[in-house]
Amino acid sequence: MLLIGDDWAEDHHDVEVQDETGRKLAAAKLPEGVDGVAKLHELVAKHGGEKLDPNAVIVGIETDRGPWVQALIAAGYKVYAINPRQVARFKERYGTSGAKSDKGDAHALADMVRIDRDQLRPIAGDSEQAQAIKVVARAHQTLIWERTRIFQRLRNALREYFPAALDAYADLTLLGADALELLVKAPTPQAAAKLTHAQITAALARARRRNRTAKAAVIQTALREQHLELAEPVTAAYAATVVAHARLLITLNEQIADLETQVKAHFHAHPDAEIYLSMPGMGEISGARVLAEFGDDPTRYASAKARKNYAGTSPITRASGKSHTVQARFVRNNRLADALQAQAFSALNGSPGARAYYDKQRVRDVGYNGALRQVGNRLVGILHGCLKTRTLYDEATAWSHYAYLHAA
Incomplete structure (x- = not known):
């Protein structure tokens, strides 16, 4: 049996190979990609022999994703994805100084899969369909989280210089296509007050709102009421910020809708759906x-x-x-x-x-x-x-x- 600790970085991997007793057999810095995987296989062949069962090669690494990990699994190695916090706590066995190095991390990972592997979880052998669902589902949720953050920034900016917009578009939600369109068209109190009933109604129509005439009248009235205002340069600066965030939200709404279609398609193709x-x-x-x-x-x-x-x-x-x-x-x-x-x-x-x-x-x-x-x-x-x-x-x-x- 061979135990391998793999401390990965964006462009290289620091690895340490141990035997079952913990004796260090080899240490190397391997490049990311095909060449690096090939050199890792050479190390395994050199120290494990030609008759070594791939299942007897145990790898500890701090990630469960990426082509490198998939290549190790495809080779038949048993790969354990270890939480970095677990590695940090494990390293405290060696000392409390807080010293850190890539070689030291590779050594700790090799020790972990040798000593504590019964307490660790090997990377699951998920099907390609499940992996595809994971990619699109996570991307979809990440974009929704990002949209929420940008929405909060947009709302905070409006509160600072144009609170009337929050009242005017309260029934539309600021994430709606109509409210975002009107904010891009008229991001300042002065410009918003000049929006005509026809312009507002047209935006509501494109968003497929009901009772458009009545809602447009309410919005127009709210935008034309007297409110406290900031100096013109400050208002212009805030307006530029709001337009940028509104356009980002428009794009995110489109991409989230597209990804949602992908999520559903991949999900329905899975036999467990x-x-x-x-x-x-x-x-x-x-x-x-x-x-x-x-x-x-x-x-x-x-x-x-x-x-x-x-x-x-x-x-x-x-x-x-x-x-x-x-x-x-x-x-x-x-x-x-x-x-x-x-x-x-x-x-x-x-x-x-x-x-x-x-x-x-x-x-x-x-x-x-x-x-x-x-x-x-x-x-x-x-x-x-x-x-x-x-x-x-x-x-x-x-x-x-x-x-x-x-x-x-």
């Missing part, structure tokens, strides 16, 4: 996100508990002396946690069992977030069972062991 969509509160986008983060390797989660732990929905216990508390997990996959919370919230209206389970937690004085998290935890367990048995969700079967459902 039907099972995910059968779950209460699970839609196409949320289903794609959950599938992307869980992956589709059937051997990845040994039990429903293991899946719940990965999801971060199951609680953790902190016990020391006379102190004993049960707390929510805060170190978790935030993308997965967000999707599961949205599912749990929607399931309250679509599943009588989920609603009854939630109400039971609330009666026990569990807070809103805690009760919702417990619903999500239960739904993760149900999903695990459905995937394991290749069956669709069934309301009666999922909640059959709860007495209150029989009573209902």
Whole structure:
């Protein structure tokens, strides 16, 4: 068996090769790309021999993505993606000085997969379809997060110099195409006051708004009211900022819509899509996100508990002396946690069992977030069972062991 620590950078990899006793066999700085992978294979062949089983090559690296990682998996090596914070804590065994080097990190990674590999999770063998869903689902969610940040900057800028716009477009939402179009056309109080009823109505029509005539009149009136104003140069500077942010939001809205189409297409092409969509509160986008983060390797989660732990929905216990508390997990996959919370919230209206389970937690004085998290935890367990048995969700079967459902 060979243990390899791989400290990766953008253009190179520092690697250390050890045997099962921890003896250092080799250390090298390899270039990124085909040449680097070839040289790594040469090191393995040199120190492991021609008869070495690829599964006996254990690699520790601080990422689970990219062509390099996929090349290692394709070669048959067992690859462990290790959280950098775990590596930092592990290195404290060697000393507390805080010293850091790429070679030192490679050595720590090799030691980790040699000593603590039973406590680590190997990279899942997800299908190409699942990997594709993960790429587009994460990109889609990242653009939504970015849009929210830009929207907040736009709103804060308007509050600083043009609060009347917030009142005028309150019923339209500033993320709407019509409000953004009008902001680009008239970003200052003076220009907005000159917008005609026809111009406003035309923007509303392009956004397919109803009651356009009445809404245009309300907007025009709000924009023409007297408000406190800043000096002209300051107003012009703010206006330029708002126009830039509004145009960014217009572009982001278009790209998010395009990516949403891609997410749905990739998701529906996956054989597990039907099972995910059968779950209460699970839609196409949320289903794609959950599938992307869980992956589709059937051997990845040994039990429903293991899946719940990965999801971060199951609680953790902190016990020391006379102190004993049960707390929510805060170190978790935030993308997965967000999707599961949205599912749990929607399931309250679509599943009588989920609603009854939630109400039971609330009666026990569990807070809103805690009760919702417990619903999500239960739904993760149900999903695990459905995937394991290749069956669709069934309301009666999922909640059959709860007495209150029989009573209902």
